[in-house]
Amino acid sequence: MFRLTPVVKNLLIINIVVFILQYTLSGMDFTGLISLWIIESDNFKPYQYFTYMFAHGGFGHILFNMLGLVFLGPLLEQFWGSKRFLIFYLVTGIGAGVLYSGIEYWRTSELEKDVTSYILEPTPDNFSMFVDEHSRYFRSAVYDFANEFSKNPDDPYYISESKAVVKSTYQNLLNGSSMLGASGAIYGILMAFGLLFPNTQLMLLIPPVPIKAKYLVLILGGIALYSGLNQDSGDNVAHFAHLGGMIFAFIMIKIWQKDRNKFY
Structure with missing residues (x-):
């Protein structure tokens, strides 16, 4: 039986408590308050770079993240010490959020430009180009609409509806796009483990x-x-946050390795 180290134990408790609060305080949208929203959203608050990593979207989400924490975290905490491990965990988690925000800011800015361009020239061809360019935001039904629009290019109804679809895409992104979960920090832990103990055998859960x-x-x-x-429309995973946790972990370890006295 593995032994939980102090910081890992406290992080596990905090994540579980917050997960319970997400359900008991659902009426006040507690999850929305602590999730990380894109910068352009009215729901965005700077403190969310810290709080988002303690919230989760469901039992499976928190289960797999906490398994990663309790299996690999204690080894790193014993190796670095509690203070350095906590710093590493928080920096990689916040760093994951920062990269996510940067990518989403760029995507939102590009989407806003394309929305403005389409409103000026609402043609079937331009609508199809818009949908193809931003396919990750659409379901398959929009292609049926695009096909009907192409058959009725001068119909005011289709022109008006196409504008509404395009505008709602941007508004839905602002009001419905947020990130939550400890995955960024957990991926940071995985990166650290891979760099420090590269030849250690790990047993996967699926497949075993x-x-x-x-x-x-x-x-x-x-x-x-x-x-x-x-990423497509059915994928709600913040993949760049995972990548961000790994990138910040790599940077931190390389910096620490330059000073062996501090690193150990």
Whole structure:
């Protein structure tokens, strides 16, 4: 039976308590208050860079994140000490949020430009281009509408509806796009483990096969990058936050390794 170290134990308790509060205080939208919203949203608050990493979207979400924390976290805490491990956890978690915000800010800005351009020239071709360019925000039904619009290019109804669809895409992004979960910090822990103990064998849960830590990090990093660049409308995972946790973990460890006295 593994032994929980002090910081890992406290982080586990905090995550569980917050998860319970998300359900008991659902009437006041507690989850919305502590999730990380995109910067352009009226719901965004700076403190969310800290609070989002203690909230979760469901039992499976918190279960897998906490498994990663309790299996790998104690080893790193014993290796670094409690203070340094806590700093690492918080910085990678906040860093994941920062990268997520940066990517979403760029995406939102590009979307806003395209919305403005379409409103000026609402044609079937431009609508199809808009939908293809921002396909991650649409369900399949929008393509049926685009097909009907192409058959009725001068119909005021389709022109008006197409404008409404385009505008609502931007508004829905502002009001409905948020991130929550400890995944960024957990991916940071995985990166640290892969760098410090690269040849250690880890046992995957699904499928239950052993794999060296360094290969697991490479696989997960590749998946996060690919999935982030090719995200579709049914994928609600913040892949760039996962990647952000790994990037900040890599940077921190390389900085600490320059001063061996501080690192150990």
